[in-house]
Amino acid sequence: MNLLEQLNEEQQFAVKQTEGPSMIIAGAGSGKTRVLTYKIAYLIHRGVDPFSIMALTFTNKAAREMQNRIQQLVESTEARNVWMGTFHSIFARILRIESEKIGFPNNFTIYDTDDSKSIIKKIVKEQQLDDKVYKASNVLGRISSAKNNLISAAEYNNNPELTQADKDSGRGKMGMIYTLYQERLRKAASMDFDDLLFNTNVLLRDFPDVLIKYQRRFKYFLVDEYQDTNHSQYLIVKRLAAQNENLTVVGDDAQSIYAFRGANIQNILNLNKDYPQLNTYKLEQNYRSTKNIVGIANAIISQNKKQIHKTIWTENSTGEKITLHSTLSDNEEGSLVARTIFDIKNNEQAKDSEFAILYRTNAQSRSIEEGLRKMNIPYRIFGGLSFYSRKEIKDILAYFRLVINPHDEEALLRVINYPKRGIGQTSIEKLRIEANRLNISLWALLERLESNPIIARSAALTILEFVNMIRAFRLDLNIKNAYELAEHITKHSGIYSTMYHAKDEDEGVMRFENMEELLSAIKEFSELENDEVGAGNIRTLSEFMQDIALHTDADEKSKIDGEYVTLMTIHASKGLEFPYVFIVGLEENLFPSLLSLNSRAEIEEERRLFYVAITRGEKRVFLSYSESRFKWGNLQYSEPSRFIEELDPQYIDDQTSDRILTAKPTIKTSAEAKSKASFYEKPKSNEVKAPEAVPSNLRRMSQSHNGTSTDQSESIQVGMEVFHDRFGRGKVLTLEGIGADRKATVFFNNSGTKNLLLKFAKLKILKQ
DNA sequence: GTATTATCTAAGTCT
């Protein structure tokens, strides 16, 4: 088969450029994955040893799919010898091989964000610092960005700029926490996500023999989604590829959406400085979407200042315009989406799997779900609370982690008294302090507890029993396969019976089923052929845990490749495509996020996110926003996103005005009505139009400051009868706070007592 | 040491 025949001219050039550095700027839907896949197939076809190719993808799922595709293209299974996966998983693999060089055992644990936060909380407490000032997520974010820029704890403390910035913000102990955090991780023989990349850099920097070993082994490097790499990842690639510079990077600056976790767009913009002889290719033909979708996407992204110029075009049909809907509440938005899907399924014979509903935040999935459930539409949510982050699953996994690496303190603390065996907080605290004093891991202390009893004898005996149990499990690590050992552990640790007896409660049933699901997943894993170690070898529990440590939601295999509508965040949708795409919650402070409004750069990232969302669509895209939304238990009013005002009207089928006229004619304030009059809407002859001289964005600003009917809320008094959009008639029971914080407790005839922020509630006074 | 109840507070995207 001639591989090149199936590519357009520019794609062919990119594929044929096998030697030297090249950068492929690939617009959305331009066949980026296709080029990567074909390039690897082309290399293999030309006799390059698959073992010498390293391909770094954004998800492990993408790697798997690409690998399968390459196998088909080269008609050989040798394609599986290409090293393909995410940065984190590929380099975790290399770190395990080389672990002793950097002073880690090869069974080191990978800590997730929860583990990391938990350590930081403990450090803050032990150091008697204020946990409001040193919030775990903030501290971790600071440490993370230091690591992504290859600044070690020692370097951090010696960097006057960083330490001064911390002092100025009242967080002078940040550097100390960083130091203690790293000590804690090392004692627990554990690395966090950033350490995987940081330590890879240390390995390649400080051990020239190791660097040379991998430079000799890998001759071709391909990096997907290069716009989302951070400095640490950039340096790894640069070091490894330095020998022969056969480096291909593929990316699209317009789709860079991970700056918040350290992605550096300069990696793509400055690549030609590192490689002056860089070959650059631009893929601009879109094969995915209709002209309308491509057109509106181009119009959106053109509002950003920073970008590499390109013109995305398509030969596809014009298609339908992009539909814009608005609803009164988040629940109604869910129903509307469900109804629309239902109609399209009927009218166009579409399948459930052709639909995706994309949102900015995971919390939005709830109202959408409700709508789908009511219409009996099958759906599947990706992200949110994933299977592996459920409590009961984490408890079981903690046992596995502890058996594999007993120094893993987070795991130890999680299970030492689960199921309850009478080892309470007091004993554990004493032991932790002692272990700290001796500068050894908690497990090391427990192992020598017999000769050094510092706690009550009875507690010490129970602990000894626990230690012996874990030791016994450890003996089976390489003897039993993953499933046999996992089952053995759940039975003998008491987890199984504890869960079995808790089945009476509703929650318990689900937990028990989840445990069974975990075990059956492990069983499936155990029974897979182990082609890497060869026949006769078993797949161990350690291997299973390595498999899931860097498991992402996008990697989740669809159990049954059944028919369902896909729900996910826009971030998670990167790289995917669907015939029908719904983008919901286009509201100011939600999308763009409230937290992104501080800088132009952040808003541009949100806009790129919007661009990514729109360009997932093949046939049709539906946009919607709601005028109110439940957040943390209370109703908040919302205005349409600024991105809606930016939409180019020629591509839009605006359905919002119908709703305004039919749905809520009485309660609407004039300010709200005005906000609907966005510029693409044709003024009706009998309507008063906002003066042209005032730009729409200014109009919105003034409105959000004083337009939200504070006029009425200020005169509300206890005892008044009031009307609320959602709850109806009610009586004010109490009032507290002033200005923006003014709250009321209102008893509603139909929905009972509610606490409302007057700023948002827009109560209407019925009777004084 | 454990179970129950009361109080507090969170704001986002992901490896």
Place this chain on the structure above:
DNA sequence: TAGATAATAC
């Protein structure tokens, strides 16, 4: 609203 933590009772 919900999950985590603190306070209280047993």
